[in-house]
Amino acid sequence: MIILNGVPRSGKSSIVAVIEETFDGLWMNLGVDRFMQMTPARYLPGIGLRPGGERQDIEPVVPILYSAMYESIAAHSRLGLNVVVDVGHHDTYAIERGILADSARRLNGLPVLFVGVRCPIEIIMERRQKTGWNVGSTTDSPISHPVQLWQREVHIPGIYDLEVDTSLLTLFYHFRERIIWNAYGIRLLPETMISAIVLENKRSNVRSIYSSKFGFDFYFPRVTKQG
Incomplete structure (x- = not known):
């Protein structure tokens, strides 16, 4: 199971496409866009609700929608299906x-990256x-407040097993076929993404660093530095 966390337009969907098209086996995309497509219009953007507390009318259902999404993700994984989530x-x-x-507690005992x-x-803008997205900028502020909030809030607490900076890729949307493997045989990313990978193994063992923070026990295959 691979969970990709980032702001809109950071490149998550492109990574999902590569995983689905080039990784061995069946990979199911159960991310935010899929669940927004299933959400009635009056509750949109649902789990895609941006930071800022602008839609207090739908906020109470957002945690429920997230819970439903992660329960579905966990169910797919327990049935032996590979899952990628943006x-x-x-x-x-x-x-x-x-x-x-x-959400993390609902993945208790499952292999997650x-x-x-x-x-x-600046690249997001x-x-x-x-x-064609409305950037909401003004002459006083070239970067809109909602975009700034996304950028500031989405990586809190910012503890990951793998980090990717997509701005370092000049050919980000033109992936090569060659896939690199880590020591555990987990396929990671196409060759053109190697230069963008910033790997830092923040764990002293194979248990997730989130185990102690959130009190659950899913685990990650150990990731070693590549390239």
């Missing part, structure tokens, strides 16, 4: 919701402009 976790709602800790997908805010 998501943007934050806790900047009108009140703290504790969604990340609750938690990946932080990072990208500088360029990608938003190129894809």
